[in-house]
Amino acid sequence: KQEVTQIPAALSVPEGENLVLNCSFTDSAIYNLQWFRQDPGKGLTSLLLIQSSQREQTSGRLNASLDKSSGRSTLYIAASQPGDSATYLCAAISGSARQLTFGSGTQLTVLP
């Protein structure tokens, strides 16, 4: 059964800093890996999706990488801003039923 782990559980950084969020998964037979953002009391917003055949995806200040062989993905946020404060979740899609397995998330706080 797929298990997804995110480290750290919480992170606090000053504005302008570059940062990396980590995600690891136990079953490398994934279709893709998706990063989400969740604001308090709100739903999840998809940030980036990396296909299993890809190594990375970029959107603005965000860059996500995928290393299937080691079971790891990272989300890199450049020049962080207070508006980036949120919980970031990664999720792996795997299995014949395309089951989505979420990590517990990293709660990010960017201090002005």
Place this chain on the structure above:
Amino acid sequence: EAQVTQNPRYLITVTGKKLTVTCSQNMNHEYMSWYRQDPGLGLRQIYYSMNVEVTDKGDVPEGYKVSRKEKRNFPLILESPSPNQTSLYFCASGSLDRFNEKLFFGSGTQLSVL
């Protein structure tokens, strides 16, 4: 606007009183799913559906029912709610095209069972 709509946003009920949480998507997605989110346990899948009349259990299906009679709707039914079903619920939908499997989420339903 492409969206997943859940209703209600907040719901307080009592043990044993049947309730339904509705979910509707306007993107013609084949795939729809329900999750619950609990502190320390993250998001866990309750049920999912790959198409009309096709539903299957996720990781935590006990105490829940779903139906998929139309492509756009995927209601979650709690026949006899219990306090351990107090949680934040999310509906999601997505295309089954392998190269475009982004999931779109509703805004959530905060359920309290007294």
